[in-house]
Amino acid sequence: MKNSNTCVYEAVALKKDYDDGQVQALRGVDFRIEQGEFVAIIGSSGCGKTTLLQMLGALDKPSTGSLHYRGSSLPDLADPSVYRAREIGFIFQSFHLLPTFTALENIQIPMLESDLPASERRGRALTLLKSVGLEHRARHFPSKLSGGERQRVAIARSLANGPSVLLADEPTGNLDSENARIILDLLVQLHEEQKMTLVLVTHDMIIARKAARNLQMLDGRIVFDGIPGTAAPSP
Amino acid sequence: MTFFSIVVRGLTRRPVRTGLTLVGISIGIAAVVALVGISRGFEKSWETGLKARGTDIVVSKMGSSLAPKPFSDAVAELIVKLPHVAAISSQFVELLSIESSQMMMLSGRQWDGYAWKNLKLISGRMPLDDKEQAVVLGQTAAEVLKKKIGDPLQIEAAELTVVGIVDGGAVVENGSAILALPLLQEIMSEQGRINVIDVRVTPGTSEDELKQLCVEIVRAAPDVTAMAAGEHLSNSQSFRMVKAMSWGTSLLAVLVGVLGVMNTMLMTVFERKQEISVLLALGWKPSRIVRMVLWESALLGFLGGIAGVLIGVAGIKLLQNTEAIRGLLEPDLGIGLLLTSIVIAVVVGVMSGLYPAWRSSRITPALALQG
Ligand SMILES: Nc1ncnc2c1ncn2[C@@H]1O[C@H](COP(=O)(O)OP(=O)(O)O)[C@@H](O)[C@H]1O
Ligand SMILES: [Mg+2]
Numbered sequence: 191m192k193n194s195n196t197c198v199y200e201a202v203a204l205k206k207d208y209d210d211g212q213v214q215a216l217r218g219v220d221f222r223i224e225q226g227e228f229v230a231i232i233g234s235s236g237c238g239k240t241t242l243l244q245m246l247g248a249l250d251k252p253s254t255g256s257l258h259y260r261g262s263s264l265p266d267l268a269d270p271s272v273y274r275a276r277e278i279g280f281i282f283q284s285f286h287l288l289p290t291f292t293a294l295e296n297i298q299i300p301m302l303e304s305d306l307p308a309s310e311r312r313g314r315a316l317t318l319l320k321s322v323g324l325e326h327r328a329r330h331f332p333s334k335l336s337g338g339e340r341q342r343v344a345i346a347r348s349l350a351n352g353p354s355v356l357l358a359d360e361p362t363g364n365l366d367s368e369n370a371r372i373i374l375d376l377l378v379q380l381h382e383e384q385k386m387t388l389v390l391v392t393h394d395m396i397i398a399r400k401a402a403r404n405l406q407m408l409d410g411r412i413v414f415d416g417i418p419g420t421a422a423p424s425p
Numbered sequence: 426m427t428f429f430s431i432v433v434r435g436l437t438r439r440p441v442r443t444g445l446t447l448v449g450i451s452i453g454i455a456a457v458v459a460l461v462g463i464s465r466g467f468e469k470s471w472e473t474g475l476k477a478r479g480t481d482i483v484v485s486k487m488g489s490s491l492a493p494k495p496f497s498d499a500v501a502e503l504i505v506k507l508p509h510v511a512a513i514s515s516q517f518v519e520l521l522s523i524e525s526s527q528m529m530m531l532s533g534r535q536w537d538g539y540a541w542k543n544l545k546l547i548s549g550r551m552p553l554d555d556k557e558q559a560v561v562l563g564q565t566a567a568e569v570l571k572k573k574i575g576d577p578l579q580i581e582a583a584e585l586t587v588v589g590i591v592d593g594g595a596v597v598e599n600g601s602a603i604l605a606l607p608l609l610q611e612i613m614s615e616q617g618r619i620n621v622i623d624v625r626v627t628p629g630t631s632e633d634e635l636k637q638l639c640v641e642i643v644r645a646a647p648d649v650t651a652m653a654a655g656e657h658l659s660n661s662q663s664f665r666m667v668k669a670m671s672w673g674t675s676l677l678a679v680l681v682g683v684l685g686v687m688n689t690m691l692m693t694v695f696e697r698k699q700e701i702s703v704l705l706a707l708g709w710k711p712s713r714i715v716r717m718v719l720w721e722s723a724l725l726g727f728l729g730g731i732a733g734v735l736i737g738v739a740g741i742k743l744l745q746n747t748e749a750i751r752g753l754l755e756p757d758l759g760i761g762l763l764l765t766s767i768v769i770a771v772v773v774g775v776m777s778g779l780y781p782a783w784r785s786s787r788i789t790p791a792l793a794l795q796g
Binding site: 240243244247249250269271272274275276278280282286288289290291295298299300302303308311312347350351359 | 426427428431434435437438699700703704705706707708709710711713789790791793794795
């Protein structure tokens with residue numbers, strides 16, 4: 191992967207069909223995302239936001255079109271799990287912490303795919319847990335944590351292997367406004383302090399306005415790409 | 426936290442289901458240990474019995490039952506004349522229910538045969554001659570029948586007196602009631618008939634000469650079979666069947682365990698579909714998921730194997746002390762059988778995990794973002 195290139199993602203005529211073409215979730219999208227950008231993907235439910243994020247995370251392959259990550263074609267990766275483990279941090283709407291593992295253990299799970307020796311995993315997990323302000327919750331299971339705390343643990347987990355891109359699908363969708371603000375501040379801080387590329391799906395316009403750039407989708411297409419508030423979102 | 430602790434956590438998250446699965450597999454393994462241990466023990470105690478009597482060749486007429494069929498004692502005269510034969514000892518052996526014992530080995534021994542010589546008196550005396558209505562008991566037989574010197578012992582219609590208690594140097598011997606051949610022939614109404622001839626060869630007889638002697642015995646008396654002591658039981662048709670049946674039965678029990686493990690692992694994979702897709706999204710390789718499932722089912726097998734061996738050994742110890750079995754056999758619970766059983770259990774675990782593991786490899790990471 192070419193590091194000199196500041197272009198992180200480049201999509202050209204990207205399409206994704208489901209059920210043998212009966213559902214067209216992406217109908218041809220084109221965009222570039224540069225290193226260190228904060229992009230919010232917005233749009234009404236069912237317009238293809240999650241599908242797009244799945245493509246960016248190499249969780250699924252596009253039907254046609256091309257998608258490159260730092261010059262490498264994502265659908266052609268020999269082992270997408272290496273890309274997911276090293277380059278990407280995923281944050282989900284419903285947190286997806288593993289229920290049988292403590293907060294500290296959950297953060298260590300992605301590290302099993304890294305070169306980090308077992309002795310250092312715990313220490314790194316503890317540092318990450320501290321960075322989200324939850325070191326006192328290390329031994330708690332997810333069921334004992336509040337929604338906001340769960341998402342903070344999930345953010346710590348997404349950072350486990352030091353990714354360069356964070357992909358978040360409605361990370362505040364299951365949270366009250368106070369916790370939503372904490373999570374958003376945390377993500378913005380990571381973006382600003384660690385120069386991380388942040389791609390965030392949301393339908394909350396307040397959150398979208400915090401991003402430097404909005405991609406508005408409608409029915410599988412990108413209908414607006416620019417600085418938030420510079421164009422009225424079309425109905 | 427290591428990969429292995431994740432494997433263990435997979436089993437402890439549903440303790441009841443894991444426990445029930447372990448019960449299933451451990452019963453199968455316990456059956457292997459118990460049945461195979463008993464059939465091997467039977468073979469071994471028979472062999473040590475022969476060794477204790479100092480027998481090199483056993484001549485008998487093995488039918489389809491475990492007890493040999495009677496034949497004329499004239500056969501003994503023919504055998505004694507053959508080269509390399511040092512001594513013979515004719516016997517009439519029978520498994521009978523005697524008084525409180527369900528099954529006891531009765532051994533009527535040729536009065537001047539060598540098979541009497543290896544019995545060590547613990548108390549009392551040997552019979553005076555082959556006319557005295559007397560019986561000596563192996564020490565286990567005496568315990569089972571609750572007899573002491575001077576007590577009467579009812580065998581079928583006859584009433585004999587216990588005159589001695591002996592140590593025969595082997596489980597089969599110690600579990601037997603031993604009396605003079607003519608007495609038992611009379612009791613069984615089999616006058617002039619015997620069903621086992623123990624043959625002792627002259628010192629220095631080679632393996633080849635031993636085999637040759639067996640051939641000659643059969644040539645002299647076409648009705649019987651002659652086998653070197655070591656191969657006697659394993660060559661017997663009926664014993665081979667018992668052995669095959671004990672393996673068959675226990676493997677059937679193991680099969681039930683296989684289905685249990687497979688079912689449990691399939692349920693585990695299905696209910697963890699979403700979790701597995703999250704692990705994939707976090708960067709786990711599909712091969713790691715497959716390994717996780719296989720290790721879990723192998724661990725189930727291993728734990729079930731340990732439990733099964735413990736249950737099997739405990740069961741056999743219990744059985745061994747019941748009146749019905751005591752003195753008849755000494756189960757062979759060698760470390761070899763126990764290790765084999767655990768290996769079987771682990772193999773069973775891995776095999777049962779193959780299909781669930783394959784299913785787990787089909788789970789897509791895209792599921793992580795859906796719902
Ligand atoms: N696995 C799938 N199979 C079939 N249809 C799907 C699948 N995933 C998404 N879709 C459809 O694709 C469209 C876009 O879905 P999605 O990307 O989840 O939208 P959003 O995240 O914007 O709400 C929807 O119509 C949805 O029903
Ligand atoms: Mg969505």
